[in-house]
Amino acid sequence: MKFRKIFRTAWEGLMLNKVRSFLTTLGVIIGVASVIVMLAVSAGAEASIADQINALGANLIIVAPSRGIPGASKTLLLDDAYAIGKQVVGITGVSAEQAPPPQNIRAGGTTLEAIPLIGTTADFPDVRDYTVGEGRYFTADEDDRKAKLVVLGAGIATDLFGTESALGQTITVGTTKLTVIGVMAPKGLVADVDYDGRIYLPLNLIFQKYMPVSPLRADAVRTIYLKAESQDKIPSVISQVTALLAERHDVDPAKPDFTVQTQQDIIATQEATTAAFRDLLAWVAGVSLLVGGIGIMNIMLVSVTERTREIGLRQALGARQSNVLMQFLIEAIILSLVGGLVGVFIGVGGSYLFGSLGTMRTEIVPLSIPIAFGAAAVIGIFFGYYPATQAAKLDPIEALRRE
Amino acid sequence: MNNYLIEITGLTKVYGEDDAAVHALAGVDVQVERGEFVAIMGHSGSGKSTLMNIVGCLDHPTSGQYFLDGRDVSQMSKNELADVRNEKLGFIFQSFNLLPRLSALSNVMLPMLYNADDVSDEESEARAIASLTSVGLENRLHHRPNQLSGGQQQRVAIARALVNQPPLILADEPTGNLDSKSSVEIMDILHGLHKGGTTIVMVTHESDIAAHAGRIICVKDGKIISDGRDGSNHCLGLHQ
Numbered sequence: 001m002k003f004r005k006i007f008r009t010a011w012e013g014l015m016l017n018k019v020r021s022f023l024t025t026l027g028v029i030i031g032v033a034s035v036i037v038m039l040a041v042s043a044g045a046e047a048s049i050a051d052q053i054n055a056l057g058a059n060l061i062i063v064a065p066s067r068g069i070p071g072a073s074k075t076l077l078l079d080d081a082y083a084i085g086k087q088v089v090g091i092t093g094v095s096a097e098q099a100p101p102p103q104n105i106r107a108g109g110t111t112l113e114a115i116p117l118i119g120t121t122a123d124f125p126d127v128r129d130y131t132v133g134e135g136r137y138f139t140a141d142e143d144d145r146k147a148k149l150v151v152l153g154a155g156i157a158t159d160l161f162g163t164e165s166a167l168g169q170t171i172t173v174g175t176t177k178l179t180v181i182g183v184m185a186p187k188g189l190v191a192d193v194d195y196d197g198r199i200y201l202p203l204n205l206i207f208q209k210y211m212p213v214s215p216l217r218a219d220a221v222r223t224i225y226l227k228a229e230s231q232d233k234i235p236s237v238i239s240q241v242t243a244l245l246a247e248r249h250d251v252d253p254a255k256p257d258f259t260v261q262t263q264q265d266i267i268a269t270q271e272a273t274t275a276a277f278r279d280l281l282a283w284v285a286g287v288s289l290l291v292g293g294i295g296i297m298n299i300m301l302v303s304v305t306e307r308t309r310e311i312g313l314r315q316a317l318g319a320r321q322s323n324v325l326m327q328f329l330i331e332a333i334i335l336s337l338v339g340g341l342v343g344v345f346i347g348v349g350g351s352y353l354f355g356s357l358g359t360m361r362t363e364i365v366p367l368s369i370p371i372a373f374g375a376a377a378v379i380g381i382f383f384g385y386y387p388a389t390q391a392a393k394l395d396p397i398e399a400l401r402r403e
Numbered sequence: 404m405n406n407y408l409i410e411i412t413g414l415t416k417v418y419g420e421d422d423a424a425v426h427a428l429a430g431v432d433v434q435v436e437r438g439e440f441v442a443i444m445g446h447s448g449s450g451k452s453t454l455m456n457i458v459g460c461l462d463h464p465t466s467g468q469y470f471l472d473g474r475d476v477s478q479m480s481k482n483e484l485a486d487v488r489n490e491k492l493g494f495i496f497q498s499f500n501l502l503p504r505l506s507a508l509s510n511v512m513l514p515m516l517y518n519a520d521d522v523s524d525e526e527s528e529a530r531a532i533a534s535l536t537s538v539g540l541e542n543r544l545h546h547r548p549n550q551l552s553g554g555q556q557q558r559v560a561i562a563r564a565l566v567n568q569p570p571l572i573l574a575d576e577p578t579g580n581l582d583s584k585s586s587v588e589i590m591d592i593l594h595g596l597h598k599g600g601t602t603i604v605m606v607t608h609e610s611d612i613a614a615h616a617g618r619i620i621c622v623k624d625g626k627i628i629s630d631g632r633d634g635s636n637h638c639l640g641l642h643q
Contacts, residue, residue, distance in 0.1 A: 002521050009516065016504045313500045316461065317563075318489020318517035320482045396461050400500065 006323065010330035013303075024299040025339035027292030028376050032343025033350055035285040035372040036364065040351035042278035044361035049270045052191045053263045056225075058129055061091075061237055062261045063224040063245070074220045075249055075257050078203060081121065081224045083248060088226070088240045090233035093123035096203060096221040100210035105199065107160040107171040115156065116198045117173065119206025125184075127227040130195065135167045135182030143202040151182040155196035173199065176209055234262055289372070292339065293379035300332050300387035311391050312399025325392035332384020333377065340376030344369055407470070408570055408602050409435035409458065414467035414477075416453050416625075427453040428464070429625035435604065437570070440597040442613035443606045445622035452575075454622060455606050459492060459573050460484045472570055489517045493564025497576035499556045501548040507559045508544045511535055514567050534562040538592055554585030561592055565601075572596065574605040578612055590615050 014021040056062075063084075065076045081096035102114040122140040125132055134157075138149045150171065157166040157180075166180045178201070187195040201210075207218050226241065228234045238260050245260075246253040304311070311324055319327075348364060355362035416428040427450045435441055445451035456462040457469060460476055461484075469477040472491055476484065493514075494500075501510045511531040515522045522530075535541060538558040548556050557577060564572055574593065578586035594615065597603055607613050621629045 005516055005521075012505075309500065310502055313502070314513070314517075315485065316459070316488060316494050316500075317514040318485050318567075320485040320517070322482075323485075323517060397456050400496070 006326045006330055007334075010327050010334060013307075013327065013331050014334060017303075020299065021335060024296055025335050025342070027295035028289065028336050028339025028379065029292075029343040029346060031285065031289030031292040032340050032372040032376050033347035034288055035282065035375070036344065036347025036368050037350045037354065037362070038281035038285045039278065039365045039368040040347075040362040041354065041360060042274060042281055043363040043365050044355065045277070046271055046274045047363050048361045049274065050267045053266050053270070055187075055190045056128060056263060059228040059231055059234065060127070060263055061226040061228060061234060061241070062259075062263075062266075063226065063241060064222065064259050064261075066257050066259055076221055076224065076245075078121075078207075078219045078221055080245055080248060081221065083244060084224065084226065084241055087244055088237060090229050090237050090240075091226045092229055093127040093227045095121050095124040095127040095225045097124070097223045097225070098203060098206055098211070098221045100206055101212060103174040103210065105156070105160070105171055105173050107169060110160050112156065112159055117201055117206065117210060118198050119201050119203035119210075121203050123227075124200065127225045130187055131185045132182045133185035134165070135180070137182055137200075138202050143204050146205045146208050147202060148176065148178045148205065149181050149202060150178040151184060151200040152180055153184055153194075153196040153198045153200070154186040155194070156199055157183040173201070174210065238262070286375070289375055289379065292376075293336070293383040296332050296335050296380065297383035297387060300328060300384055301390065303331075304328060304387050304391040307391075308394060308399045308402045311394050312396045312402070315394070315396035316400060321392040324394075325388045328388035328391045329381070329384045332388065333380040336376045336380025336384070340373040343376065344373055347372065406436055407434045408437045408439075408472055409433065409604070410468075410470040411458075412468050414454075414457065414469060415465045416450075416457065416462070417465045426625050428457075431467070431622075431625070431627055433620065433627060433630070435602065437602055438597075438600050439618060440593070440603045440616045441605070442616035442619045443604065443622060444608060444610070444613050444619060446608070449622045450625040451606055451622040453625075455573065455575060455604075458604060459494065460487050485517070486519060489514060489567065490519070491569050491571055493567070493569045493572045495557070495560050495564050495572065495574040495577045497579035499548070499553075499560045499580070501556055501559055501563075503548050506545045506547055507535060507540060507551065507562075508532065510548070510559055511563045511566050514563060518567065530566055531562070534566040535559070537565065538562045552585065553581050554588050557581060557585070557589050558592065561589070561596075565596070570602060572601055572603045574603060576607055577605060578607070578609070586612070 063076065078096050081094050084091070085094040098119045100117050100119070102116050104111055104113050105115050122138060122143055124130070125137050132151065133154060135151070137151055138147060142149055150173065152160070152166055160166065160171065161169060166183050169180045170177050171180060172178075184195070184200070203221070211218055226237060228237050241260050242253055242256065245258055246256055249257055251257050314324060348369070351362045351364050354360055411431060411433045414428055414431040415426065418425045418427055431454060443451050443454065453462070457464050460471070464477050467477065468475060471487065474487075476487055479487065502513070508528070508531050511534055512527050515527040515530065532541070532544065535544060538561050540555060540558055540562065543551060543555060548559070551559065577593070578589055581589065590612065593603055593605070603616075605616060613619050618630070618632045620627055
């Protein structure tokens, strides 16, 4: 018996009960589609996290006090940033930042409550790849002089002045009157921070006016950002910064009271988190594929029972055990392969659909397609084999007698 | 090769073991020549079905020899028996055993699916049409079994039995599910086949049907109690 004929027989067997065949396949369709969609969703999540972190600025190196070391949060100083700027080779800019408690701001009749303030040095727009939309940023000299200047996030400018230009206006931040010299270009949410909803002040002005009286040194900063000249300068910059700060802080470079990270480090950390999430999704999808396979086995067993007489008749007409085995095995394989194929299409289509809805980003993992399809094929063989052997084992006399 | 199509000697079939052993066949010897039309009669439990299953190569005997068309089939493997059934035997069942969702044509094409040589689709269709034509169903090729009368369904089954041109036709109560008019039709077809030289072995418990055969074998308690060419009368004692 040629394969073509076995295949046709199996196909006819399935076509005799189209609705059932379709419903049986549905389990595999859902399984395969969900493997592809879930992997696409988690890959999309990873990619958007990476994008967000990259949006902090290109070739960025982030220096922050170590968490969990007592007193470390007051050891990173503005002077450290100046020292880095003077001594480290291979950087184009240094920006130190500090964030005091939010303040109410007022302009004319409008008051905005609890607006985040960020004190920065003059290199901030350059280091963080954050352009000034209108007007200008303050200079290093103005920062040193604690000039009473402010640059507004794009959202704040709109909230306070509407369509009117904010430049040259005076706003009251807390109790101090400041002059608006610039408005940042819109940037939106980056890593859950609303850049447009903040205002940017000279760091030294922040130290003088807005830091609460606390055990913190008045000139402590929460982060120093460095911009390396290029990607390949990053390792050298990291080791220079580590050595310099360890010396300045008088600590062992192997056990520093600060951390020096690149975006890649942060992305890697994030990926470790999302990998667990992705693995969980993949397992759930895999289990649904398995359930689909069990569905095939279940229906094939029912089918063998229902078609006992047919099997007996085929045996009487000269079908060998292997012919019967192959007929039912191929039925199961067709079910799973067709399910796999349809599942791939639905999975790919569904991934695009979810992506285009805009609420989540999806990126199809190319490898997930052959893996899901291959798993469906294996499931067809694995779960189809047992019912097929049950069919082949039937005794023709018994089978023909069955009602 | 001698002239016997079926040559059975010392055939026994025992189910179970020791004390629980049931001797379904307790030593059967029978020869059937080519071209004979033989009826086998007997009560249920007489062993006639067991005999028929062994003759039909669906079952192995416990002991004894069975030569079919010159080959010893009593010790063949299951696969060899399947090939023998395909090549040498045509089955006609009481309940027709047509596949309900397939057309008459597709039902008749089924045996050729399992032929050792790969028959082309065109050829198997042509052979199936010829076979259906020979039983007068050339206008019912694409009807499904439920669109046919009982007699027509049995004729499809006969066409299926004939399609591989086997030397032996086995008919198990071929008229058991049919009204008398259809029964006559079916017996006419079997007579026609017999005249054409086909060997037919038929199981029945109806003596008027058995009377169509040229020879009647009566089975009781796993043994042949009579074997004659004198019509059905000698078997009447069986039914008293």
